[in-house]
Amino acid sequence: MASTVIKGGTVVTADLSYAADVRVEGGVITEIGQGLKGDKVLDATGCYVMPGGIDPHTHLEMPFMGTYSSDDFESGTRAALAGGTTMVVDFVLPGQGQGLMDAAQMWHNKSGRANCDYSYHMAVTWWGEKVFDGIADAMKAGMTSFKHFMAYKGALMVNDDELFASFRRIGELGGLAMVHAENGDVVAELTAKLLAEGNTGPEAHAYSRPPQVEGEATNRAIMIADMAGVPLYVVHVSCEDAHEAIRRARQQGKRVWGEPLIQHLTLDESEYFNPDWDHAARRVMSPPFRNRKHQDSLWAGLQSGSLSVVATDHCAFTTEQKRFGLGDFSKIPNGTGGLEDRMPMLWTHGVGTGRLTPNEFVAVTSTNIAKILNCYPKKGAVLVGADADLVVWDPEKEKTITAGAQQSLIDYNVFEGQKVKGLPRFTLTRGHVAIHDGEVRTQEGHGQFVAREPRPAVNRALSQWKDLTAPRPVVRSGVPATGV
Ligand SMILES: NC(=O)NCCC(=O)O
Ligand SMILES: [Zn+2]
Numbered sequence: 001m002a003s004t005v006i007k008g009g010t011v012v013t014a015d016l017s018y019a020a021d022v023r024v025e026g027g028v029i030t031e032i033g034q035g036l037k038g039d040k041v042l043d044a045t046g047c048y049v050m051p052g053g054i055d056p057h058t059h060l061e062m063p064f065m066g067t068y069s070s071d072d073f074e075s076g077t078r079a080a081l082a083g084g085t086t087m088v089v090d091f092v093l094p095g096q097g098q099g100l101m102d103a104a105q106m107w108h109n110k111s112g113r114a115n116c117d118y119s120y121h122m123a124v125t126w127w128g129e130k131v132f133d134g135i136a137d138a139m140k141a142g143m144t145s146f147k148h149f150m151a152y153k154g155a156l157m158v159n160d161d162e163l164f165a166s167f168r169r170i171g172e173l174g175g176l177a178m179v180h181a182e183n184g185d186v187v188a189e190l191t192a193k194l195l196a197e198g199n200t201g202p203e204a205h206a207y208s209r210p211p212q213v214e215g216e217a218t219n220r221a222i223m224i225a226d227m228a229g230v231p232l233y234v235v236h237v238s239c240e241d242a243h244e245a246i247r248r249a250r251q252q253g254k255r256v257w258g259e260p261l262i263q264h265l266t267l268d269e270s271e272y273f274n275p276d277w278d279h280a281a282r283r284v285m286s287p288p289f290r291n292r293k294h295q296d297s298l299w300a301g302l303q304s305g306s307l308s309v310v311a312t313d314h315c316a317f318t319t320e321q322k323r324f325g326l327g328d329f330s331k332i333p334n335g336t337g338g339l340e341d342r343m344p345m346l347w348t349h350g351v352g353t354g355r356l357t358p359n360e361f362v363a364v365t366s367t368n369i370a371k372i373l374n375c376y377p378k379k380g381a382v383l384v385g386a387d388a389d390l391v392v393w394d395p396e397k398e399k400t401i402t403a404g405a406q407q408s409l410i411d412y413n414v415f416e417g418q419k420v421k422g423l424p425r426f427t428l429t430r431g432h433v434a435i436h437d438g439e440v441r442t443q444e445g446h447g448q449f450v451a452r453e454p455r456p457a458v459n460r461a462l463s464q465w466k467d468l469t470a471p472r473p474v475v476r477s478g479v480p481a482t483g484v
């Protein structure tokens with residue numbers, strides 16, 4: 001079997017940095033050490049050899065707001081690899097009344113073109129016996145994390161009773177509950193009021209989703225998860241109000257994780273005040289970009305460990321699609337891109353400023369989520385036996401981000417003009433060198449589905465504690481223990 005040796009670099013993992021060569025054979029890492037030899041050599045001099053990034057939040061070819069997101073599994077995973085990301089986790093979205101496994105089959109039909117490995121979260125978009133049963137089927141089929149939308153009223157949103165029922169079921173089966181935390185009822189009221197008052201531009205999207213709607217929903221989801229005895233992952237945490245709820249929950253010993261996006265860390269609400277309608281609409285996403293105070297809170301969360309993962313929520317719409325909302329901001333398809341830019345932007349603004357160490361960078365872009373989603377150390381690790389999903393990271397390599405040079409199929413980039421320092425020299429997906437010193441050598445269909453096992457340890461610990469602290473009747477003398 002032909003071998004490749006990554007030579008002369010510094011291996012950087014979530015907890016260690018050390019000089020070593022890495023040998024790859026048959027798609028996995030077979031040796032780490034000094035002076036290794038192989039059939040092919042990749043020169044990593046001056047570079048860091050890190051686990052490839054894992055983006056746990058993408059929407060590729062997703063049906064949403066009357067259209068489909070424009071990057072599919074081919075272009076999306078090509079963009080991912082170009083930026084050093086070697087695995088994406090997409091969301092299966094069942095329609096109203098649709099079974100979970102039917103929806104999963106629709107996603108499998110699309111994902112065969114992927115250039116890198118991928119996994120799925122399942123969304124719970126309605127509630128009934130079919131979904132109750134479907135959760136067990138999804139778990140058996142390797143989808144062990146379940147997202148609930150607390151926003152998008154009248155479309156994807158589920159109510160508290162549905163949330164509680166679903167959370168209990170997921171907890172029982174060893175799954176992970178996830179939430180898009182915004183109070184959808186309040187957003188709907190604010191949206192109607194703003195439109196009635198003539199606030200129709202993209203800036204009103206931000207007015208309709210203030211930090212309070214996110215803080216309230218995050219607190220609510222945390223409390224419901226606690227009562228249901230299920231671990232909780234909060235996606236796209238954008239503000240201090242939500243971060244504060246997660247921080248407090250973690251301090252109290254609750255199993256809660258928070259995921260900020262690279263967009264919220266590096267772009268702010270001033271984008272919505274741009275006089276160019278297209279510029280502002282292209283940046284419409286939920287939750288919206290916030291101010292500097294909230295950004296500082298997110299960075300502090302990554303530094304202190306109260307926030308665990310940086311994702312993109314890559315959901316890319318063209319300018320033409322965004323224009324569905326001319327005259328009514330509530331019709332602008334929600335979503336922005338970022339798959340190619342997450343790693344370079346986080347390195348530049350995190351490691352390049354001293355806010356993150358290289359090891360912390362690896363933790364929040366790869367290892368933490370691999371552990372949370374129970375695919376570590378197959379993914380997220382530089383260890384013998386792990387998949388050779390690796391990025392050889394050149395901290396000196398620079399570029400200016402521009403839509404003209406990106407892999408994504410859309411016609412703009414929300415990071416347009418940003419200078420980044422720190423880029424992949426090579427990106428390997430299960431041993432295949434997909435990015436070779438700026439040259440794209442992706443193989444359509446190379447990507448494989450990563451089935452994940454339930455996470456028994458955390459869920460067992462939670463249910464053990466629940467049993468121990470469950471309500472029990474007080475036994476009183478002279479009063480019958482059973483009801484009449
Ligand atoms: N975030 C966003 O605006 N669009 C994608 C769907 C979602 O995650 O809410
Ligand atoms: Zn969301």
Ligand SMILES: [Zn+2]
Pocket residue numbers: 057058059313315
């Ligand atoms: Zn999303």
